[in-house]
Amino acid sequence: MFGYSTETMILSGISDLFEKLNISWVSIVLHLFNLVVLTVALYLLLFRPVKKMIRQRQENIRKIEKDNAELSEEVTRLKNSTEEVLAEAKKEAASIHENAVKVAERKADDILADAKRKAKDLVERTETEMTQERAKLATEIEKQIAEVSVSVAEKVIGKEITAQEDKKLIEESLKEWSVEKNG
Amino acid sequence: MAERNLVAQITVSRKPDADTEKKIMEFIKSRGCSDAEYVIDPNILGGIVIQIGNEIYDGSLRSRLEKIRRAL
Numbered sequence: 001m002f003g004y005s006t007e008t009m010i011l012s013g014i015s016d017l018f019e020k021l022n023i024s025w026v027s028i029v030l031h032l033f034n035l036v037v038l039t040v041a042l043y044l045l046l047f048r049p050v051k052k053m054i055r056q057r058q059e060n061i062r063k064i065e066k067d068n069a070e071l072s073e074e075v076t077r078l079k080n081s082t083e084e085v086l087a088e089a090k091k092e093a094a095s096i097h098e099n100a101v102k103v104a105e106r107k108a109d110d111i112l113a114d115a116k117r118k119a120k121d122l123v124e125r126t127e128t129e130m131t132q133e134r135a136k137l138a139t140e141i142e143k144q145i146a147e148v149s150v151s152v153a154e155k156v157i158g159k160e161i162t163a164q165e166d167k168k169l170i171e172e173s174l175k176e177w178s179v180e181k182n183g
Numbered sequence: 184m185a186e187r188n189l190v191a192q193i194t195v196s197r198k199p200d201a202d203t204e205k206k207i208m209e210f211i212k213s214r215g216c217s218d219a220e221y222v223i224d225p226n227i228l229g230g231i232v233i234q235i236g237n238e239i240y241d242g243s244l245r246s247r248l249e250k251i252r253r254a255l
Binding site: 142143145146147149150153154157158161163165166167169170171172173174176177178 | 195196197199200202203206207210213225228229230231240242244245248249251252255
């Protein structure tokens with residue numbers, strides 16, 4: 001690179017320049033030291049706390065985001081679960097309703113059938129009773145008609161039969177009985 | 184048939200004439216009776232009822248009407 005003489009020359013040139021600018025080596029060193037102290041102080045008092053605070057905030061944000069994600073996931077899971085439960089409940093409610101309707105319909109059918117059967121029985125019983133009553137009445141009427149007819153016939157015959165007719169009746173009877181005996 | 188000295192009870196609504204009486208006598212004799220006892224009962228309406236012992240020959244109008252009544 002450079003030889004010893006070159007370095008010496010550069011240093012000599014810098015010393016000349018410093019002298020012309022009225023800058024001493026001590027001053028430079030002190031300034032450098034001040035800079036270092038300031039830098040260290042700034043680093044310790046400002047940069048590190050700020051960095052730490054930023055890191056904490058980032059961690060907080062990450063944590064919040066993570067919590068949010070977990071919460072969101074939980075919410076989604078709960079929502080799905082709720083929907084499933086709701087769907088199941090709806091299905092069960094529909095099933096219960098359907099069963100209740102079926103039971104009610106069956107019961108209504110039974111009641112209707114029972115009522116129809118009872119009504120039919122009542123109608124049949126009434127018809128039977130009416131038929132029997134009619135038959136009884138008809139028999140009674142016929143009996144009364146017969147009684148009246150015979151009574152009328154008795155009265156008419158008793159008054160109107162002549163001796164000749166009576167004789168004829170007697171002879172017919174005698175003849176009939178004789179034939180029976182001989183036959 | 185030999186006569187059994189039975190008396191037939193003859194019920195009529197009016198007294199029959201001689202000819203009918205003769206026929207009645209012939210009939211009861213054929214049933215073993217020797218005599219007849221007449222009863223006049225207008226309730227039989229007409230015809231004749233003859234009772235010989237336990238046997239009854241009923242040819243009265245009342246019995247005929249009774250048969251009709253039963254038939255009706």
